[in-house]
Amino acid sequence: MLARLSLLLGAALLAWLPAWQPEARAQLSIEITGAGAQRIPIAIVPFAGEAALGPGLSAIVRADLERSGLFRGLEVPPLIPHPTEASSVNYAEWRSRLADALVLGSVATRPDGRFEVRFRLFDTVKQVALGGIAYTLSKEQVRATAHRIADFVYEKLTGERGVFSTRIAYVVKRGNRYELQIADADGAGAETALASFEPIISPAWSPDGRRLAYVSFENKKPVVYVHSLTDGKRHVAANFKGSNSAPAWSPDGARLAVSLSREGGSQIFLINPDGAGLRRITSSSAIDTEPRYSPDGRSIYFTSDRGGSPQIYRMGASGGEPQRVTFEGGYNVSPRISPDGRTLAYITRNGGRFQVALLDLANRQVQILTDSDRDESPSFAPNGRMILHATVLGGRGVLSAVSADGRVKQRLSATAGDVREPAWGPFIE
Amino acid sequence: MRATLIATLAAASCAALLAACSTTPPPEQAPAGVEDRSPGAGKPGASQPVEQKPIASVDLTASRQDPGAALRDPSNILSKRSIYYDYDKFDVRDEYRGLVEAHAKYLRENPGAKILIQGNTDERGSREYNVGLGQRRSDGVKRMLLLLGAKESQIESVSLGEEKPQSEGRDEEAWSKNRRSDILYSGEY
Known part of the structure; x- marks a missing residue:
């Protein structure tokens, strides 16, 4: 199955799928605008008794998998008797329905009023069960449970970790109101972490996913805050004379790299998340900003116009002589290193259009991944498969995601207002 | 800090007003009205104009209530607070030299006065690079003010990047309004 998927991914065509409609309370809606031409056909049979949970558990699993661009959910007619994870599987019948994979499950009500969900995944080509899990949950945890099931299926069939249980942060601007929101990776279940009448930019997840660093202009200047998502407590991490901006967490969560103007210009400093231990690590007369740690914590990539135009550079995590990383084009900004450290996503100006580019750090090949023209703020999914970014569509800010191979595309837009500054959160252990 | 500033500004303004009074030549004394007691008084003669000269008022309290009046007086160059820039340019154009010099003079003469300079860009490109x-x-304006005698402690230069556009449009006309530095005095931010 794995080898087969790799082959399928080799095809380079865009398929168009109808929009998937999320539940009404979702503040972001997602639209798949491109997918791999060849996707794993999978039958996700509605779980026996799942109506007791309210929203369709199996439908959320299917939507998750389809959104990845790697799966195609098959329509399943009513089956009598309705199979469960314990049923014996007639593989020939599922092969005749063109399913390469099959998910069966059931939902039972427990004596304490909670529910138990069980499911099993089958490879109908190899005719083997690939495993299953049982979860105990309350009604409020249906979406979270569905995302976990989708993660399990995704990992078993593709060999890489799924990101359906992860969350995204972004900023919505409506009129003069700015909201920093957190939502599931599918845009559902959005919650507002901070509302303000002044701009909020550059949210950055702490490695443990519990805190966000960001820049708020509530004091008429940029100030870096650290905000605990569980209790809503926030504190100033950097508020020196001048501008304080562009926070990035070190992989161990012990430090923030920030861009400060306290000594003139915009220079990169390290500071502890509690505001102590300030140390300057660049020394130029240029703008040095947008620092990002490499996943191993040894390097910092950043944007600098020390060479006359904004380009991306790399230096040691405690400073040192920077090496230039981007050379093609006169405007390359917003470096984001992939989770495996092998590729660098950034924004390039390409004939007046701002687009997401991906640089292979080993062979120096650059690929432009998008065909939009006002892209900003790229952000890797924690498995490195998709890159979330902001763009503008019909005059409105929307979020878009593109796969690292450029083939799968999704769009998330709010029912009203501009959405921008996305940041994809880490895996939750 | 705020109270100190106001007191300082008030004192400075009073001093300025008093100085103005002492150097302006006093208006010519108007003749006092004298009753005509000459013979034939009581009979109406040629009619005389009734004159009452207006009083020139000096109000030392107004400046205390509003120390920054000059900063907001539309006829005063100090009320001009925005410096606009060409695309991808950071130097203060000649047409804004007078504005910057006026603010430098004000800061020199009012050592307690403090300003925030907010630099802004148009919307194109990375928010953080902007x-x-x-x-x-804003650093450029600050440097110019320092060269003209303002003190480091009086000035904070910051950036709002592309986040606070004056014009929301997406053309050069809008962008040219958004590439600017704004000067705000203490109490205005």
Whole structure:
């Protein structure tokens, strides 16, 4: 199955799928605008008794998998008797329905009023069960449970970790109101972490996913805050004379790299998340900003116009002589290193259009991944498969995601207002 | 800090007003009205104009209530607070030299006065890099004010990047309004 998927991914065509409609309370809606031409056909049979949970558990699993661009959910007619994870599987019948994979499950009500969900995944080509899990949950945890099931299926069939249980942060601007929101990776279940009448930019997840660093202009200047998502407590991490901006967490969560103007210009400093231990690590007369740690914590990539135009550079995590990383084009900004450290996503100006580019750090090949023209703020999914970014569509800010191979595309837009500054959160252990 | 500033500004303004009074030549004394007691008084003669000269008022309290009046007087160059820039440029154009010099003079004469300079950019490109570009603009104005005698402690230069556009449009006309530095005095931010 794995080898087969790799082959399928080799095809380079865009398929168009109808929009998937999320539940009404979702503040972001997602639209798949491109997918791999060849996707794993999978039958996700509605779980026996799942109506007791309210929203369709199996439908959320299917939507998750389809959104990845790697799966195609098959329509399943009513089956009598309705199979469960314990049923014996007639593989020939599922092969005749063109399913390469099959998910069966059931939902039972427990004596304490909670529910138990069980499911099993089958490879109908190899005719083997690939495993299953049982979860105990309350009604409020249906979406979270569905995302976990989708993660399990995704990992078993593709060999890489799924990101359906992860969350995204972004900023919505409506009129003069700015909201920093957190939502599931599918845009559902959005919650507002901070509302303000002044701009909020550059949210950055702490490695443990519990805190966000960001820049708020509530004091008429940029100030870096650290905000605990569980209790809503926030504190100033950097508020020196001048501008304080562009926070990035070190992989161990012990430090923030920030861009400060306290000594003139915009220079990169390290500071502890509690505001102590300030140390300057660049020394130029240029703008040095947008620092990002490499996943191993040894390097910092950043944007600098020390060479006359904004380009991306790399230096040691405690400073040192920077090496230039981007050379093609006169405007390359917003470096984001992939989770495996092998590729660098950034924004390039390409004939007046701002687009997401991906640089292979080993062979120096650059690929432009998008065909939009006002892209900003790229952000890797924690498995490195998709890159979330902001763009503008019909005059409105929307979020878009593109796969690292450029083939799968999704769009998330709010029912009203501009959405921008996305940041994809880490895996939750 | 605020109270100190107001007191300082008030004192400075009073001093300025008093100085103005002492150097302006006093208006010519008007003749006092004298009753005509000459013979034939009581009979109406040629009619005389009734004159009452207006009093020139000196109000020392107004300046205390409103120390920054000059900063907001539309006829005063100090009320001009925005410096606009060409695309990808950071130097103060000649047409804004007078404005910057006036603010430098005010800061020199009012050592307690403090300002915030907010640099801004148009919307194109990275938000964070634009914070850097806006900072380059506000730093440039600050440097000029320091050369003209203002003190480091009076000035904070910051950047709002592309986040606070004056015009929301997406053309050069809008962008040219958004590439600017704004000067705000203490109490205005």
